[in-house]
Amino acid sequence: MNKDELIDILSDNSKNDWLFKEADRIRHENVGDEVHLRGLIEFSNICKRQCKYCGLRSANKEIERYRILKDEIISLSKNAVNLGYKTIVLQSGEDDYYDTDKMCEIIREIKKLDVALTLSIGEKTYNEYKAFREAGADRYLLRIETTDESLYETMHPNASYKNRVECLYNLKELGFETGTGCLVGLPDQTIESLANDILFFKELDADMIGIGPFIPHKETPLKDVSKGDFWLALKVMALTRINMPDINIPATTAMETLNPNGRIIALQSGANVVMPNVTSTEYRAKYEIYPNKICLGDAPEQCRGCIEGKIRSIGRTISSEKGFRKKV
Ligand code: 5AD
Numbered sequence: 001m002n003k004d005e006l007i008d009i010l011s012d013n014s015k016n017d018w019l020f021k022e023a024d025r026i027r028h029e030n031v032g033d034e035v036h037l038r039g040l041i042e043f044s045n046i047c048k049r050q051c052k053y054c055g056l057r058s059a060n061k062e063i064e065r066y067r068i069l070k071d072e073i074i075s076l077s078k079n080a081v082n083l084g085y086k087t088i089v090l091q092s093g094e095d096d097y098y099d100t101d102k103m104c105e106i107i108r109e110i111k112k113l114d115v116a117l118t119l120s121i122g123e124k125t126y127n128e129y130k131a132f133r134e135a136g137a138d139r140y141l142l143r144i145e146t147t148d149e150s151l152y153e154t155m156h157p158n159a160s161y162k163n164r165v166e167c168l169y170n171l172k173e174l175g176f177e178t179g180t181g182c183l184v185g186l187p188d189q190t191i192e193s194l195a196n197d198i199l200f201f202k203e204l205d206a207d208m209i210g211i212g213p214f215i216p217h218k219e220t221p222l223k224d225v226s227k228g229d230f231w232l233a234l235k236v237m238a239l240t241r242i243n244m245p246d247i248n249i250p251a252t253t254a255m256e257t258l259n260p261n262g263r264i265i266a267l268q269s270g271a272n273v274v275m276p277n278v279t280s281t282e283y284r285a286k287y288e289i290y291p292n293k294i295c296l297g298d299a300p301e302q303c304r305g306c307i308e309g310k311i312r313s314i315g316r317t318i319s320s321e322k323g324f325r326k327k328v
């Protein structure tokens, strides 16, 4: 679809039923009915950045910070593997405690468990990404958040849009399966800019796209901004599926935070991945990117059982493979 077509559909809700059904059909035809589960470990909530929407921003003094060290990360990973996960996702704030050597050691240990490994630890240099890749990391998630350059730079003090884009192209060049995505509902974000986001995903030829509604956090500068619209976020996701039929698209936790059935609705509107939390319960509430995150009191085995039941209830199955993109 070109930009005008994307804008047309994004601004007209009368075609929503068609849009969600079409995205579901294209998902079924291209990536099938299997859902890939990725076990998410939120290993540090310490962050040097100041993203205006994010509860982990370093200016937030109201949260208790934590770091999970290597041995505990490995034991959480082993537990996830025992629960049947074929991919581990390591996510954190931008925490310089984990330097290249420490990260590479963790990567090598996890890769001994015969799983795919995804990193989601922010902007690093080309050489750092290269070291992670050589240590065995398979995938990397780095949302562009918005392709509106001036909005990007307003939302991310002291950060550069061009550097973010360069990071994504570096990751691609190094052979990572590369994931990006955007927030829907940032202040002053336009429909046109959401259309540009979708065109950017396609231009990059991203392998994974995560889309979520913005949810205001009271300890951030955006505390009084209204939350993003669940249905608009779902539309951006469905359009992404239609334009990129063979990629992996998660039903995001932020969607479920705004709609109690959000992940299932997303799985029926183009998504084929879910990323349940496998961090132990003691840390979960502290990884408060936004408020009211789901599953705060649930242990890894509970989430696994819960999501499996939900997926089966809509006639889908759980993949027993690592779930790499199969390019068509
Ligand atoms: N609401 C929704 N999503 C958020 N993220 C960060 N802060 C918020 C928020 N307030 C998303 C960003 C980031 C991902 C890990 O979480 O898109 O890339």
Ligand code: FES
Binding pocket: 276, 294, 295, 298, 302, 303, 304, 306, 307
């Ligand atoms: Fe965590 Fe449902 S996925 S309890």
